[in-house]
Amino acid sequence: MKTYPKNYGYSASNRTSKWQYLIIAVALIFMALSALPNFFPKKQRLLIHSNGAEKAAIQASELYTQLADANLPVNAINSTEQGSELYFANLSDAKKAYERLVQVYGDEYTIMKSEKSGIPQWLVELGLEPIKLGLDLRGGVLFILDVDGDKAFSDRIVHIRDSVKSITRDNKIRDVNVAIANKEQVVVNIYQPQNLQKVAAEIQNRFPLLSMFYESDTQLKLFYAAAAKNSFHQEIMSQSLSTMRGRIEELGITEAVVQRQGRDRIRIELPGASNPDDVRPIIGATASLQFFQLQERGGKYFKTESGESIAVSPVPIFSGKHIKNAKAGRDEMGMPLVHLTLDAIGGDKMLRFSARNIGKPMVTVFSEYYQNTSGETLKKEKVISVATIQAQLGSRFSITHLSSPEKAQELALLLRAGSLDAPITIAKERTINATLGEKNIENGMAALTLGIGVTLLFMIAWYRQLGVIANVALSFNLLCLLGLMSLLPGAVLTLPGIAGFVLTVGMAVDTNVLIFERIKEELKRGRAVSIAVEQGYKNAFATILDANITTLLTALILYAIGYGPVKGFAITLGLGVLTSMFTGVFISKVLTRLFYTNSNSRREKGVMA
The missing domain is CATH 3.30.1360.200 (Gyrase A; domain 2)
Structure with missing residues (x-):
């Protein structure tokens, strides 16, 4: 009987150190906690209370009867002396129940639609929130605003003219003529050269970006050069964006998206808003x-x-x-x-x-x-x-x-x-109905579920034990992506974002396929399992890194130049690249060492003994 070294096919370089296990465990626990609020959906709720003190609250049994007569299911009814709370399974049922109850009790009772968070209090205290849903998933109102930068520039030229007049009056300078030429220049005529220079110095101090050209000792032209005019336009757009964000905050809408669209437009998405008349006077x-x-x-x-x-x-x-x-x-x-x-x-x-x-x-x-x-x-x-x-x-x-x-x-x-x-x-x-958003979520999740299901079955059928490992890593990948998107304050999930989730599944599987095929090549060459695994990950890493960097650059470009759903897709795609690298290379490698390398190495030793 032959004997082999104790570490046959297994060296120190193959081992996963304890600190690596710790880092992976902490990262996964943190991502799981961040993703957890997404599994507690908001509860659809109707609030009913009387318009006068003399009217008693409606009994729960009566409300059940009214809704049952209309074939409308209700999950629960909580009644107090002040009024009643009715909870429904989805927005569609809540909307139909609202219309029914308004028809029956609308004259004597106030009925309001609202949502109640289903997140446990301990998660709220940790500051964790679910992913913000975009306009196409939640419904709401979309505004596209035109910013008239040319008019603002014209007003600035008028302001410069008025400032010159004010300076000459304050300094008691006589024989002054100030006019606007070609809508972009201020021409100043002062017949004492020393006074003209004095006015020019003060104007330059007030408007640093302004260019000056002396036509003569007594005439000065004030204008903005092309670069300064472009800088002025950028300043106007930044101020308009900042102002719009401030106005939306005043309206109490916390999940709005305000971003620049093109050169002179601002895109405002107000998820959850149902009546544009409530926000139009302030937005516009x-x-x-x-x-x-x-x-x-x-x-x-x-x-x-x-x-x-x-x-x-x-x-x-x-x-x-x-x-x-x-x-x-x-x-x-x-x-x-x-x-x-x-x-x-x-x-x-x-x-x-x-x-x-x-x-x-x-x-x-x-x-x-x-x-x-x-x-x-x-x-x-x-x-x-x-x-x-x-x-x-x-x-x-x-x-x-x-x-x-x-x-x-x-x-x-x-x-x-x-x-x-x-x-x-x-x-x-544009107003997007909330029920349309619900339908988009259902269709998107159906597509995601189908894509994941087919992928999981293929990996198990083709790679057997390695396929199981890939599927576990894929599950961790989706968990990490969900957690990251929940953590980022600017991340909004849109319908194309769900497509980004599906694409992330494909990228994660592609990573594992590259690695597993390399491992199979090494095994065909007669390498020990442990060595084949290490070489497979090592040889595939460069290819995986190149492919993911290219995809990440594409996501960054889409995020920089896109808006609305395109930006939502870019966020999901970019984060998906990062999580795919983490789970497909690092977590998958640890799992492969634990469950594939060790078991097959032991089998090799038994056969060769």
Whole structure:
């Protein structure tokens, strides 16, 4: 009988160290916890309570009878003195039950649809949440907004002209002519060269990106170069995106998607929103606020609500972009007002201005853009307040003399969410029914289940023991992908995202197929099982890495240039590449060593003994 070394076919390089087991175990437990909230679906709920104290709550038995008569199943009914809660298996049943109960009890009871999270409290306390569903899966409202950057640029040119006039007036410079040429240039004529240079220096300080060209000692042209104009456009788009995100947060919609689409458009997805009329006035509002110094003549003229014309300084003291917070309220006489809180820059401007102008009026001008019947974008401006500065003001003060509490609330909301420098119009609006989203989820999950099922059967039939290992690694792969998507705050699952899950299954299997085929080649060459396994993983790694890096680059490009469903697919694809590498190479290798290498090595020893 031949004897073989104790470590026949097995060396130190084949062993998996304890710290590797620990890292894999910790990663899988963490991913499993992150994915767990997705297995507790939201409960569809109806809330019913009486409109008056004299009406008693509806008995649960009566509600069961009403729904049973309409063949509508209900999971549970919880009744209290204040009202009843009805729970349903799906959104479709809840919607039909809502229509039925409104028809029967709508005159005397208030009936509301809502969702209740099914996640256990201990998961909530850990800060874990399920994957956010996109518009095509959950239903909701889609807005496509056009940002008129050209109009904003034209307004900037006008603002530069007014600033030049203000500087010359403050410095008491005479014989000045300031005009706009070709809608993109400000031409300044000052017949004293030293004064022209003085004005140029101050303008350059206020507008650093502005280019200057001296036509002569007495004429100066102010304009934006191509790069500076592009930078201005980028700034306008960034400000518009930031403002839209702020407005949506004010509406309490936490799962919205706000992103740039193309050069001049913004895409807003509001999953779960059912009525576009509730959000359209805030999304499409182009309101802004400016504060001016009143002057006797010259400057800008505005109309008050009474129709009177008043003149103000052409350059505002500060604008709505310096407002940090706004809150509606009432003064001592019960009149509506808005309390404002300014940022550091706005507070400093107000402090210096009010200190010099105590006892003088300050004018608050509300402006917004609108489109006329010809489709032209116009700006409407009106004076909403003329108040005397009673004392030195800082970063906190109030706008008074507002027409109604409702106007004060609306103005406060818009100011909190931020003003816009560029006109915005709603180019496209679409409402996606929630039941359609449910159908998409059902179809998508059916496709995913079918793809996984066929893949699992093929791997077991073709690779037997190695196929079982591949299937276990594949299950871990899907678990890790689900956990990662739940952790990322910007990740949203869309219908193409479900397709990304199916594609991830294919990539994970492809990884295992490459490895297993290499292992089979090594075994055909007469290598011991342990050596064949190590060589198979080693030789296949370079090919797997190249293929996955290429796919990851594709996902990054799709994420960078795509939007909506395309971006959702790119996120799933990119994360799927990472999880496939982790599970297909590392976890699969550990499992192969544990269950395939050891068992077959023992069998080899027995045969050769």
